[in-house]
Amino acid sequence: ASPCDRSVPATAGLSHDKWEIDPQELMLLEELGSGQFGVVRRGKWRGSIDVAVKMMKEGTMSEDDFIEEAKVMTKLQHTNLVQLYGVCSKNRPIFIVTEYMRHGSLLNYLRRHEQSLTSNQGLLLDMCIQVCKGMAYLERHNYIHRDLAARNCLVGSENIVKVADFGLARYVLDDQYTSSGGSKFPIKWAPPEVLNYTRFSSKSDVWAYGVLMWEVFTCGKMPYGRLKNSEVVEKVQKGLILEKPKTCYKEVYDVMRKCWSQLPENRPSFRVLKEQLIGVAQRLL
Numbered sequence: 149a150s151p152c153d154r155s156v157p158a159t160a161g162l163s164h165d166k167w168e169i170d171p172q173e174l175m176l177l178e179e180l181g182s183g184q185f186g187v188v189r190r191g192k193w194r195g196s197i198d199v200a201v202k203m204m205k206e207g208t209m210s211e212d213d214f215i216e217e218a219k220v221m222t223k224l225q226h227t228n229l230v231q232l233y234g235v236c237s238k239n240r241p242i243f244i245v246t247e248y249m250r251h252g253s254l255l256n257y258l259r260r261h262e263q264s265l266t267s268n269q270g271l272l273l274d275m276c277i278q279v280c281k282g283m284a285y286l287e288r289h290n291y292i293h294r295d296l297a298a299r300n301c302l303v304g305s306e307n308i309v310k311v312a313d314f315g316l317a318r319y320v321l322d323d324q325y326t327s328s329g330g331s332k333f334p335i336k337w338a339p340p341e342v343l344n345y346t347r348f349s350s351k352s353d354v355w356a357y358g359v360l361m362w363e364v365f366t367c368g369k370m371p372y373g374r375l376k377n378s379e380v381v382e383k384v385q386k387g388l389i390l391e392k393p394k395t396c397y398k399e400v401y402d403v404m405r406k407c408w409s410q411l412p413e414n415r416p417s418f419r420v421l422k423e424q425l426i427g428v429a430q431r432l433l
């Protein structure tokens with residue numbers, strides 16, 4: 149640049165690829181809770197943008213693989229997906245920075261608002277449709293979630309619901325979580341082909357989506373109640389499915405049941421599910 153050039157020196161910002169966030173532009177605020185990777189905090193980015201910051205506890209994630217994948221994840225943009233803004237990967241622990249969702253997980257939201265929600269089937273169905281839209285977008289981009297459940301969806305202002313942590317399961321190092329025999333594996337959201345062969349697909353996400361619908365219409369009950377994981381595996385392989393929640397239209401339960409077809413090819417796609425659920429909402433409400 150010529151000496152009289154007042155613009156910012158050319159190198160500024162280049163040291164950070166567009167998915168790399170400068171930690172000096174982050175202000176960390178209160179703790180939101182902790183998950184598989186450690187503590188999550190609310191923060192401000194560039195002084196004004198509300199963010200959630202996952203601070204990855206050392207040894208919990210295969211970091212280099214994730215940082216590579218982050219470039220792809222930042223390109224996945226949809227109203228019903230929690231937006232990944234970027235990562236701080238130049239020092240440890242690495243930070244994963246996403247948009248902030250002020251009401252926390254869908255599971256806790258359902259449990260906290262059970263009284264007002266049980267009589268509001270329209271809102272419950274709308275929440276399911278929002279998750280379906282986010283999942284249909286991931287399906288269109290051949291992106292598999294691998295751990296879709298109400299605990300991994302988040303609620304923002306005006307009852308907006310977004311899918312979070314899509315694809316992140318691939319980078320968890322804890323084999324109690326990654327192997328289907330492990331104590332932390334989400335057995336109750338897994339179809340037969342995942343229980344038997346860990347064969348994940350958008351159709352295994354559809355099975356999990358059916359369980360998420362059941363979570364929504366029971367306002368956050370635990371699927372299969374207090375059954376042990378080993379008992380659930382046995383029953384699911386025998387074709388047992390979750391019973392119809394009391395406050396749930398039969399048409400809605402019929403959609404859930406299709407998500408639990410034993411064979412993946414017999415389950416609807418998220419694209420078809422979205423059309424069916426919107427159709428049910430128009431007829432019923």
Ligand SMILES: CN1CCN(C(=O)c2ccc(Nc3nc(-c4cccc(NC(=O)c5ccc(C(C)(C)C)cc5)c4)cn4ccnc34)cc2)CC1
Pocket residue numbers: 180181182183184185186188200202230246247248249250251252253295300302312313316317320
């Ligand atoms: C009135 N209420 C008061 C209490 N309350 C809260 O404290 C509260 C408010 C907002 C919250 N928001 C967020 N919370 C989180 C959050 C908080 C704790 C843990 C986690 N989850 C994780 O750390 C996590 C989740 C899944 C996974 C795998 C890979 C296994 C799928 C790995 C790690 C997320 C992430 N977010 C991303 C965007 N917004 C949020 C979370 C909690 C909710 C509102």
